[in-house]
Amino acid sequence: xxxxxxxxxxxxxxxxxxQKIDFRNDSLFINSYYIDGFTKKxxxxxxxxxKGKEKRNKGKVLPGVNEKAGSISYIYKSKGxxxxxxxxxxxKLGIGIKLQRNANPTVDQNNFPTSxxxxxxxxxxxxxxxKKTIEQLKQLKDCTFTFYQPVDGRIVYKKRNxxxxxxxxxxxxxxxxxx
Numbered sequence: 001x002x003x004x005x006x007x008x009x010x011x012x013x014x015x016x017x018x019q020k021i022d023f024r025n026d027s028l029f030i031n032s033y034y035i036d037g038f039t040k041k042x043x044x045x046x047x048x049x050x051k052g053k054e055k056r057n058k059g060k061v062l063p064g065v066n067e068k069a070g071s072i073s074y075i076y077k078s079k080g081x082x083x084x085x086x087x088x089x090x091x092k093l094g095i096g097i098k099l100q101r102n103a104n105p106t107v108d109q110n111n112f113p114t115s116x117x118x119x120x121x122x123x124x125x126x127x128x129x130x131k132k133t134i135e136q137l138k139q140l141k142d143c144t145f146t147f148y149q150p151v152d153g154r155i156v157y158k159k160r161n162x163x164x165x166x167x168x169x170x171x172x173x174x175x176x177x178x179x
Contacts, residue, residue, distance in 0.1 A: 019048060019079065019119035021097065023178055026158055028095060037091040041074050044083060052076045052083075059087065080117030094179040097121055100130035103169040112165075112175050121176070123157050132173050137164075 022029040029035065030047045045051050052074040059070035074083040080098040097117050121128045126140045137145040140155065147153045153164035155176075165175040 019081075019117075020122075021081075021095070021117075021119065022122045023157070023162075024122070024124050026160060028093065028178065035093060037085055037089070037093045039093060044074055044076075048076055048079055048081070050076055050079055075114065077114045080114045082112070082114065092179065094177065096175060096177045098175050099128070100167075100172065100174050102167045102174050104167075107167075123155065123162065123176075128173075128176060130173055134166075134171070137173070 020029075020031050022032075027034060027036075030044075033043075033047055035044070035047075041052060041054060053076075055073045055075060057071045057073065070087040072085050072087075076082070082096040084094045084096070085092065086094075096112060098112050098114050099121075100116050116130070123140070124142050126143065134145075134147050134153070137147075137153065137155065140157075143155050143157045145153060145155050147166075150168040151166045153166060155162040155164060160178070163177040163179075164173060165177075166172060167174050
């Protein structure tokens with residue numbers, strides 16, 4: 001009896017820790033809560049049950065423009081999630097989700113130094129995970145997928161470009177970025 005009660009409590013706590021990220025109809029939701037460029041870091045911390053690290057990038061001067069294009073990132077290293085907002089357009093909040101670690105640790109640390117995401121992630125009605133092959137990505141509903149050798153791909157959903165990264169050694173999906 002104690003073992004079954006303990007098992008039930010363990011399963012309930014594991015389910016409550018996992019996050020659900022849903023990108024549908026040009027809107028981003030975390031655990032059914034709509035987020036955008038006006039969402040405060042404190043709200044993100046609350047939704048993810050974790051305090052994120054804030055990092056400012058001063059950016060570079062763009063050609064033909066006299067101002068720098070900087071950005072701010074909120075990094076949730078243990079959750080496998082990075083949010084980012086560009087100074088040029090503060091109404092949009094981008095998200096990067098790490099689905100699995102790269103086989104090459106150097107590439108992993110330089111590109112997206114976080115743990116792997118351990119929740120549910122959807123683009124429209126399509127469940128996304130690290131097990132998706134290139135052929136499966138080409139079959140996504142309401143999406144088109146283009147693979148660029150050796151590590152880059154693009155999903156187009158409702159006219160939005162969603163960038164993907166692949167492990168070039170294993171040819172498996174590692175990261176997804178929605179801007």
